[in-house]
Amino acid sequence: MVHGNSRLLPADIEASTAIQQTITTSAGLPVALFDEFLDQPRFGGQVYEETFLAYLREKYADRKPEVIVAAGEDALRVLLTYRSRVFSGVPIVHLAVSSAFLRSHAPVPPDVVGVPGEIDFSATVEQALRWHPKARILVVVTGVSRWDREWEGRAREEGARFQESVTIEALSGLSTAKVLQRLSELGDDAVVFSPGYFEDGDHRVFAPRESIAAMAAASRAPIYGPFNTHLGLGIVGGYSWRFADAGIQAAMIVNDLLAGTPPSALRLPEEMPTTLNLDWRQMRRWGIDEKALPPGSVVHFRVPTFLDEHGGTVAIVVAIFLLQAGLIAGLVLERFRRRSAEQIAQKQANELAHASRLALAGELTGAIAHEINQPLGAILSNAEAGELVLASGSDHREKLQAILADIRRDDQRASDVIRRLRGLLSRHEVERLPFGVDKALGDLRSTLAAEARRRGVTLEVHPTSADATIVGDRVQMQQVLINLVMNAMDAVAGLPEDRRRVVVATIVTPDLITITVRDQGRGIAPEHMSRVFDSFFTTKPTGMGLGLSIAHTLVRSHGGRIWAESDPPEGAVFHLELPVASEKGSTSPEPA
Amino acid sequence: MNESPLIHVVDDDESLRTAVLRLLDAAGLEAIGYASTGDFLLNPPPDRHGCVVLDVRMPGPSGLDLQAALQRLGVALPVVFLTAYADAASTLQAMKAGAVDVLAKPVDRDTLLDALRRALARDALQRTARDEARRLRERFDSLTPRERQVFDRVIAGKVSKQIADELGIGERTVKTERAQVMTKLGVGSAAELGRLAERLAQLSIQ
Numbered sequence: 001m002v003h004g005n006s007r008l009l010p011a012d013i014e015a016s017t018a019i020q021q022t023i024t025t026s027a028g029l030p031v032a033l034f035d036e037f038l039d040q041p042r043f044g045g046q047v048y049e050e051t052f053l054a055y056l057r058e059k060y061a062d063r064k065p066e067v068i069v070a071a072g073e074d075a076l077r078v079l080l081t082y083r084s085r086v087f088s089g090v091p092i093v094h095l096a097v098s099s100a101f102l103r104s105h106a107p108v109p110p111d112v113v114g115v116p117g118e119i120d121f122s123a124t125v126e127q128a129l130r131w132h133p134k135a136r137i138l139v140v141v142t143g144v145s146r147w148d149r150e151w152e153g154r155a156r157e158e159g160a161r162f163q164e165s166v167t168i169e170a171l172s173g174l175s176t177a178k179v180l181q182r183l184s185e186l187g188d189d190a191v192v193f194s195p196g197y198f199e200d201g202d203h204r205v206f207a208p209r210e211s212i213a214a215m216a217a218a219s220r221a222p223i224y225g226p227f228n229t230h231l232g233l234g235i236v237g238g239y240s241w242r243f244a245d246a247g248i249q250a251a252m253i254v255n256d257l258l259a260g261t262p263p264s265a266l267r268l269p270e271e272m273p274t275t276l277n278l279d280w281r282q283m284r285r286w287g288i289d290e291k292a293l294p295p296g297s298v299v300h301f302r303v304p305t306f307l308d309e310h311g312g313t314v315a316i317v318v319a320i321f322l323l324q325a326g327l328i329a330g331l332v333l334e335r336f337r338r339r340s341a342e343q344i345a346q347k348q349a350n351e352l353a354h355a356s357r358l359a360l361a362g363e364l365t366g367a368i369a370h371e372i373n374q375p376l377g378a379i380l381s382n383a384e385a386g387e388l389v390l391a392s393g394s395d396h397r398e399k400l401q402a403i404l405a406d407i408r409r410d411d412q413r414a415s416d417v418i419r420r421l422r423g424l425l426s427r428h429e430v431e432r433l434p435f436g437v438d439k440a441l442g443d444l445r446s447t448l449a450a451e452a453r454r455r456g457v458t459l460e461v462h463p464t465s466a467d468a469t470i471v472g473d474r475v476q477m478q479q480v481l482i483n484l485v486m487n488a489m490d491a492v493a494g495l496p497e498d499r500r501r502v503v504v505a506t507i508v509t510p511d512l513i514t515i516t517v518r519d520q521g522r523g524i525a526p527e528h529m530s531r532v533f534d535s536f537f538t539t540k541p542t543g544m545g546l547g548l549s550i551a552h553t554l555v556r557s558h559g560g561r562i563w564a565e566s567d568p569p570e571g572a573v574f575h576l577e578l579p580v581a582s583e584k585g586s587t588s589p590e591p592a
Numbered sequence: 593m594n595e596s597p598l599i600h601v602v603d604d605d606e607s608l609r610t611a612v613l614r615l616l617d618a619a620g621l622e623a624i625g626y627a628s629t630g631d632f633l634l635n636p637p638p639d640r641h642g643c644v645v646l647d648v649r650m651p652g653p654s655g656l657d658l659q660a661a662l663q664r665l666g667v668a669l670p671v672v673f674l675t676a677y678a679d680a681a682s683t684l685q686a687m688k689a690g691a692v693d694v695l696a697k698p699v700d701r702d703t704l705l706d707a708l709r710r711a712l713a714r715d716a717l718q719r720t721a722r723d724e725a726r727r728l729r730e731r732f733d734s735l736t737p738r739e740r741q742v743f744d745r746v747i748a749g750k751v752s753k754q755i756a757d758e759l760g761i762g763e764r765t766v767k768t769e770r771a772q773v774m775t776k777l778g779v780g781s782a783a784e785l786g787r788l789a790e791r792l793a794q795l796s797i798q
Contacts, residue, residue: 365677366679367677370649373696373698374605374697376697376698377676377698378608381608381614382614384615384700388618388619388701453650
């Protein structure tokens, strides 16, 4: 493979690499590939070329190549010029050679084959002007080497087409400093086209990519160029074919030739297909809409978005996230359902507690009637006595005043009873409010005094030593206490008078208050002990067996405990343990 | 019997007791209040025309207990029960034990006074019967054993001859004794004596 340029030119490296990777084997034997470089355009001239060819002839005297690849027009030109002397009869495959060059060297021998590569200046400029409609100046930068001059001529030739829309400013043969100075003065009314240059006006030598990089750094206007190898240096891009593709194309021809296909039998494309290669970063810099690209454009250096780069991971993460979210949503829904179920259960428990209170009140009917009718009877008798006193005509002012005072007092008594009852009977929302234990015990005594009297039971209710406050629903706690005392009174029914005693007492510690309800009844049989709080367990002939079960539930819902002790025939003790509110009266209500 | 009645009110509820006493006072009836069954029993009423107003339900012994105790003690005052909650069982028990009435509180004046009138009427009746029986008993008790023997046989429908034979005494003696019996018992004929004997039998049963 003979390269027109130096070994370090990216275009040549790209092509060479592609050829090495594409050339297969020849009849099962590995193909040896040797690269030679003409180092054009820095070194040239007939003497040099002849010496170079002589060197090749000597070098490959014993290793006559089967195919020669000419990379670039300079290489092909030299090989064709000296073909009669060096490697005569060896087929030549060219790459990166324009049709114009081939035409100018016609007729090309039939064993010199290849796919010409056109570098489309006009298409690139047209596209650039479409993207930069404000552009009025087309700056073409070239150098002073022969190769540079060729490009300059070509740009002038083809640029004539655009003279109607833009002024063409050719920066040719200037020093790099001047070129860069000029480029830095450009505004958004300019577009730059440059293939790079090998030599500037000061005869300083460059690799074209070095010149391009310098121009891109200085220019205030977008730079377009014909080489895809210059992408990434700061140019926007341009129509080109890839040197790698040219290498692959050449290698495929080499493969065919080595396989014995005659050059005339090769079916080759007219020319290398060009594509618009663009630098994504420059497009963004110059505000080129990615959506406005011609079909078939190739965008390079696209900074991968997070999704582009980690798409798979992201997909997995998203999937996991969604799964988790679904799981969480499921759990939340489950929790919500359970909560509603709990609320329904709570509601039912409340209903049951209420029903149980109604039943309790039913048992208390006699006592309640007594408590209400007693003051009502007194009121009626007083009122009628008052009427008689008035009818008697004489002045009984004092007597009437006493009567009215008593009526007022009895009325209060009756309404107190009704108020207590209403509290017990009402179907209320469960509260979580602080209340004093002593007040509750006082209510308990008032509510049950008449019943105890009716049953001939002595009911003793001892207040706490230090009034403790608990948080909860006082009606429900009242219900529990009434239930326990009623049970205790049941337990002593029919016993001698000295045993018909029920004592309610308390033990207060800083954290807990324990209310005990003690009777001297027959006690709880050991075999019944474990079942006293079970639903529908009862030893009473007419009992439902729900009172203690409900009491148990209510105490539990207050964060307390309830348990029984009994040592028959010494009677039974029920313990009701509840947490004490931290500071008397200061406990804020907790949400239920 | 012109004795004015005395009404005993037994109720543990001071307010109600006071009100009832006031009402009775205004209605022109003399009344005494007691706070409990024990209070009443510790202050036995004088043997005077009257009746008892009793609360069925009281701490300690109930009104029903007192009713029974009064009967055991031979205090024959009629009882009117007042109850704040009239359950069938205690009402039945009270009526069986001879209560005049069981009244539900609150009781209006007319109902209460009507019951009291009936109770007092019954007391008056009982008192009259008791007085009569006592008088009869006193008379009867004044008979000598011989006179009682003659009395028994006269009311059994026997003639003097038969009595004389049975007792082994003379017929004249029998006639003298019979005249003596009729004088002592205050009757003028054998028929009257027979009715008296019937009455006496009734009273002694009671």
